[in-house]
Amino acid sequence: MPTTTTNVGPVGNEDPRWLTISDLNGDGLPDVATANRNPASVSMLLGDGLGGVAPPTLFGTGSDPRFVVAGDLDGDGRADLLTANNSARDVSWLRNDGAGGFDEAINYLVGGPPETGATLDKPKVTSVALSDLDADGRIDLVSIGGPVFDLITVLKNSALLPASTQSYGAGTSGCAGVIGISANAPPLVNSPAFGLKCGVVPASALGLGIIADVADVAGSDPIGLGLALHVDLFASALVVGVNFVSHGGGTAFAPAPIPNLPGLAGATLYAQGVFVEKAPLACSAAALHLVSTKGLAFTIQ
Secondary structure (H helix, E strand, O other): OOOOOOOOOOOOOOOEEEEEEEOOOOOOOOEEEEEEOOOOEEEEEOEOOOOOEOOOEEEEOOOOEEEEEEEOOOOOOOOEEEEEEOOOOEEEEEOEOOOOOEOOOEEEEOOOOOOOOOOOOOOEEEEEEEEOOOOOOOOEEEEEEEOOOOOEEEEOOOOOOOOOEEEEOOOEOEOOEOOOEEEOOOOOOOEOOOEEEEOOOOOOOEEEEEEEOOEEEEEEOOOOOOOOEEEOOOOOOOEEEEEEEEOOOOOEEEEOOEOOOHHHOOOEEEEEEEEEOOOOOOOOOOHHHEEEOOEEEEEOO
């Protein structure tokens, strides 16, 4: 338990109700975001690396936000913010603009009409969580509330999967189940911003991404770790490692730039991510509590 209390400054709003901690500007330092009831907003306080934070910057949300969570909804490697708006039936998505701020909030209605005979309560959304529920590499949203209090709503991420990519296999599950993997864009020659993304991995952790030119569709364990690998490390002529970094919400991104080499066009490569679950929340039976994602095949265009 902490033995001292340090006040690092106001959040710039009279009525903050919830906070989350994540690296919001990509500098490797934890930042703070708060959900503020009145006026409706989130405050971003960037960490200074010394135990303090910079003065807050405010961004507007839907009406009466009471809860905020961070996660990479669009797979660009940056943490976005989601708020649950208590006095309205919606959630707000604030997309990270990559320049130290967030785009204007987009609101999504939560819940359908009440069931026949149900008592209509005052519409509200009290909490929201992010997870890759169908293991397709895209983060989905789950909320509590809507037209009645006791309603759970799933908003499935409808972003199209990048062309020329396809996942396969099941990997090695951990506490969150099967881990999906995808790409942030179609794999094109001369794509310096291309990268791999996945959801429901151990939060705030480092991981290893493996890219090879031969797949292991069934998922074998060639080095005896109890880990299902969907890239063939020994049959591949090309094996490349990339670094995954996961946000506090358990979404992860690994830069994998594709160089400007026309000879790469038409080549099919295979990728997978490997992470370590942290004790005490460790469910994997593999050595070191390792978990692995599904495999991803992508053909460079």
